[in-house]
Amino acid sequence: MYSAPEELSKVAERVRSEGPQEYSVRTLLSWYRYERRSRYIVDAIRKNLEELKLTTDPDIEYAYLDGPLVFHLVEEPEIIASQFSDLHEESLGKVVTEEPEDPTQRIGKLPSANLKLISVGPNATVSEAVTLMLLYDYSQLPVMQGDRSLKGVVTWKSIGSMLALNRPCVNVRDCLDEAVVINADSSLFSAIPTIVERAFVLIEASDKTISGIVTTTDLSLQFRQLAEPFLLLGEIEMHLRRLGDGKFTRDDLSSLKDPGDVSRDINSLSDLTFGEHVRLLENPSRWSTLGLNIDRATFVEHLKEIRDIRNDVMHFDPDGTAPTELEKLRQFVRLLDALSPPQ
Numbered sequence: 001m002y003s004a005p006e007e008l009s010k011v012a013e014r015v016r017s018e019g020p021q022e023y024s025v026r027t028l029l030s031w032y033r034y035e036r037r038s039r040y041i042v043d044a045i046r047k048n049l050e051e052l053k054l055t056t057d058p059d060i061e062y063a064y065l066d067g068p069l070v071f072h073l074v075e076e077p078e079i080i081a082s083q084f085s086d087l088h089e090e091s092l093g094k095v096v097t098e099e100p101e102d103p104t105q106r107i108g109k110l111p112s113a114n115l116k117l118i119s120v121g122p123n124a125t126v127s128e129a130v131t132l133m134l135l136y137d138y139s140q141l142p143v144m145q146g147d148r149s150l151k152g153v154v155t156w157k158s159i160g161s162m163l164a165l166n167r168p169c170v171n172v173r174d175c176l177d178e179a180v181v182i183n184a185d186s187s188l189f190s191a192i193p194t195i196v197e198r199a200f201v202l203i204e205a206s207d208k209t210i211s212g213i214v215t216t217t218d219l220s221l222q223f224r225q226l227a228e229p230f231l232l233l234g235e236i237e238m239h240l241r242r243l244g245d246g247k248f249t250r251d252d253l254s255s256l257k258d259p260g261d262v263s264r265d266i267n268s269l270s271d272l273t274f275g276e277h278v279r280l281l282e283n284p285s286r287w288s289t290l291g292l293n294i295d296r297a298t299f300v301e302h303l304k305e306i307r308d309i310r311n312d313v314m315h316f317d318p319d320g321t322a323p324t325e326l327e328k329l330r331q332f333v334r335l336l337d338a339l340s341p342p343q
Helices: 006-018 025-031 039-051 126-136 156-164 188-198 216-244 250-254 274-282 284-290 296-313 323-339
Strands: 021-024 054-057 068-073 140-145 149-155 181-183 200-204 210-215
Touching (some): 021 025, 025 068, 126 156, 188 200, 188 216, 216 274, 216 323
Antiparallel strands (some): 140 149, 200 210
16 A cells, blocks of 8 residues: 655645645646546555544545545544433444445536537527537537526527527527536436437536536547557457467366366366456466567566556446557557467
């Protein structure tokens, strides 16, 4: 487990002397030399925060990666004897269970849900709205009075509809469309049908301000970002199976299982877990069976890194895969491409 980095310890000192301090999740991760959240690093940070008597608002796991993260001191509750007077003797010694963590992926973690809004007021001219939509390549603009007073949206469709019907369309208020607003804490997956149907939704932050817009284009980009590591990992596993095809016996493969794993049969390379692929190639005699003129230790070291990346990728997170990890996957695919025999 990581010890608290010097930067976090300094934050704790500033919180005690100056009050709450604000940073971003990305900055906090950089103090640990990480680029994205994983289960391991989140647990380590939480442990360090507890040691330093700090807490964050919002929670480090659910905050937007580049959004504000405010560090506070944990308030020490006074222990009052009367609080324990109602405890029944028979309740003592019972096992204490922790409340399970919320696994929901929140729409508020998407980058577009946290981008500074470009908006117009209801009295703005349609020509002003059109200019802004052309300038920023937007299909819609929120129509706002202040940070929290949402009047609707103006879109190419709403403008075109009024013009087609020969109705007045001089000011934005003349061609308003209803806005669909989704809370930032809403489930990303439950919001997808609404976004697909309406083409976009506005995101409402916890302070009731409109924090961003999520469009179908944003969803496409997000899922493309999330899909690439899955596809690269699948390609790596297929390459590994091709390299070892026909070179190992069933007994060789079955010996890779954990001794307690008696319920699973291994008949071919496709039955191996990724960890078992690593164990297979760690063995010098089995490595020599592949007939590869490259260094086994270097290959296996990088294969272990791929295994660790895979473990993180399989836990879906809108943070996506870190650029350095994605490049490691691409590099390993290029290596395996070069090693694979021609078909």
